Amino acid sequence: MVVNVSYFVCLIHFVPVVKLHFSWYGQNMITAADLGKLVQTFPTKEELKQELEKVREETASKDDLRQAMTVLDKVLKEVLAMRQEQTMHVEDHRRINDRFEAIEKVPPVAPHI
Numbered sequence: 001m002v003v004n005v006s007y008f009v010c011l012i013h014f015v016p017v018v019k020l021h022f023s024w025y026g027q028n029m030i031t032a033a034d035l036g037k038l039v040q041t042f043p044t045k046e047e048l049k050q051e052l053e054k055v056r057e058e059t060a061s062k063d064d065l066r067q068a069m070t071v072l073d074k075v076l077k078e079v080l081a082m083r084q085e086q087t088m089h090v091e092d093h094r095r096i097n098d099r100f101e102a103i104e105k106v107p108p109v110a111p112h113i
Contacts, residue, residue: 043051
């Protein structure tokens with residue numbers, strides 16, 4: 001007689017699963033204590049909504065921050081341009097003053113007139 005070993009292996013593994021499955025039949029799968037543990041462990045729908053609102057508020061404030069940084073970048077560019085203009089203006093005054101000093105150093109042609 002030839003015996004199929006895989007058939008017995010399948011039966012051996014299948015029987016405990018069937019017994020386990022049917023042992024729960026007719027009973028509540030989740031008890032009130034289990035439900036309480038789940039509520040403590042995982043956030044509820046309301047808690048998730050509150051967290052989502054917080055994230056949305058933070059995102060809005062980040063957008064506001066981006067807008068403020070854009071405005072500050074524009075102001076910084078203007079300040080840097082004004083500094084550059086001021087530096088050039090000061091240099092123009094120095095050149096003009098140097099020319100006046102050079103002209104004043106030349107002796108007059110006819111001082112007695």
